[in-house]
Amino acid sequence: MKLLPSLIMMLVLVLYFESLPSVRAQSSTIYPGSSSTREEAKALDALLQQYAYRALVNPKTGTIYNATHLPSNLTGIEVAALRLRSGSLRRKGFHAYNEFEIPKGLIASPYVERLVLVYQNLGNWSTRYYSLPNYTYLAPVLGLLAYDGSNLSATNLSELEIDASQGPILVKFREVKSAPHGAVAKCVWFGLQGSSNFSNVTGGNTCSSSQQGHFSIVVPSSATPAPSPAPNEGPAPSAQGEGEKDNKKVWIIVGSVVGGLALLVLLSLLVLWMNKYKKKKKMQQMERAAEVGEALQMASIGDTKAPAATVTRTQPTLEHEYAP
Ligand SMILES: *[C@@H]1O[C@H](CO)[C@@H](O)[C@H](O)[C@H]1NC(C)=O
Numbered sequence: 001m002k003l004l005p006s007l008i009m010m011l012v013l014v015l016y017f018e019s020l021p022s023v024r025a026q027s028s029t030i031y032p033g034s035s036s037t038r039e040e041a042k043a044l045d046a047l048l049q050q051y052a053y054r055a056l057v058n059p060k061t062g063t064i065y066n067a068t069h070l071p072s073n074l075t076g077i078e079v080a081a082l083r084l085r086s087g088s089l090r091r092k093g094f095h096a097y098n099e100f101e102i103p104k105g106l107i108a109s110p111y112v113e114r115l116v117l118v119y120q121n122l123g124n125w126s127t128r129y130y131s132l133p134n135y136t137y138l139a140p141v142l143g144l145l146a147y148d149g150s151n152l153s154a155t156n157l158s159e160l161e162i163d164a165s166q167g168p169i170l171v172k173f174r175e176v177k178s179a180p181h182g183a184v185a186k187c188v189w190f191g192l193q194g195s196s197n198f199s200n201v202t203g204g205n206t207c208s209s210s211q212q213g214h215f216s217i218v219v220p221s222s223a224t225p226a227p228s229p230a231p232n233e234g235p236a237p238s239a240q241g242e243g244e245k246d247n248k249k250v251w252i253i254v255g256s257v258v259g260g261l262a263l264l265v266l267l268s269l270l271v272l273w274m275n276k277y278k279k280k281k282k283m284q285q286m287e288r289a290a291e292v293g294e295a296l297q298m299a300s301i302g303d304t305k306a307p308a309a310t311v312t313r314t315q316p317t318l319e320h321e322y323a324p
């Protein structure tokens with residue numbers, strides 16, 4: 001009878017392990033900025049800060065310097081650095097730092113006399129570092145990060161805090177792929193602490209933010225792809241791809257539930273059968289024990305074993321015992 005609990009235990013374990021992969025797959029869809037990609041994005045920020053600062057050789061204040069010697073494993077990423085006095089940034093802003101328009105009134109804290117704004121265009125690396133399940137990027141991820149500009153050979157700097165007190169920073173994306181028919185494009189902002197936020201696109205290509213961080217324009221990939229043939233085929237295939245992936249996930253979950261149930265039924269049948277078998281065996285054992293007992297009795301009678309047995313069997317006294 002101890003067999004039953006251990007079988008149930010085994011069943012629970014089997015079901016648990018079977019459900020593990022699908023649970024893991026789900027959680028990575030639910031929480032887009034999984035901790036590993038978040039760490040990778042932070043490491044990339046630190047690396048790009050170094051390359052941006054290397055471009056600042058005897059820099060002129062207010063001039064944009066492109067980083068030119070990025071390692072070959074980062075081909076496709078563009079980085080620039082802009083060094084400014086905090087006071088001038090607060091009074092005048094900076095009209096056009098590539099796609100970014102920085103309004104006046106921007107305050108960095110803690111206070112530094114000079115700061116460096118690092119610009120990033122992640123290009124075809126955007127989805128690698130800022131994966132956003134169920135969304136398709138219509139523009140590359142752009143970054144704007146503020147650092148202390150007093151020591152240009154500093155590495156591993158942490159970002160300054162930025163507060164846009166008189167109007168938001170604008171990001172005017174240069175090339176935005178057209179959204180699939182009927183889908184609404186959204187601005188997405190990734191904060192430095194791993195948060196993210198969606199907002200509306202204005203003027204077809206502009207996002208606004210009071211914060212530094214990473215920006216792009218996205219569209220939900222579940223949206224029906226454009227029925228028109230040629231021009232915007234870009235986002236449609238990947239949208240279908242993700243739909244298929246979701247379908248696959250659903251089937252995996254359904255499959256494991258059905259499989260688990262089938263296993264449960266099989267195991268229950270096994271338990272029932274084993275109980276029956278055990279009972280049968282016990283009965284057989286008892287019968288055999290009875291026979292053996294009889295045999296022993298016969299044996300003890302000695303030479304006259306056979307006739308004695310027949311006598312015992314044919315003796316009517318057994319019946320008489322029960323008779324009234
Ligand atoms: C720096 O890169 C930007 C694109 O990110 C480009 O528009 C600009 O012309 C480049 N400037 C120089 C001096 O190469």
Ligand SMILES: *[C@@H]1O[C@H](CO)[C@@H](O)[C@H](O)[C@H]1NC(C)=O
Nearest residue numbers: 040043044047071072073074
């Ligand atoms: C690129 O390669 C360098 C070594 O050449 C390495 O330190 C760095 O981590 C690599 N970066 C990425 C993003 O793979």
Ligand SMILES: *[C@@H]1O[C@H](CO)[C@@H](O)[C@H](O)[C@H]1NC(C)=O
Nearest residue numbers: 072073074075076124125128
């Ligand atoms: C981006 O494109 C460059 C070539 O332009 C390539 O070397 C690099 O591997 C690509 N990056 C990714 C993540 O596909």
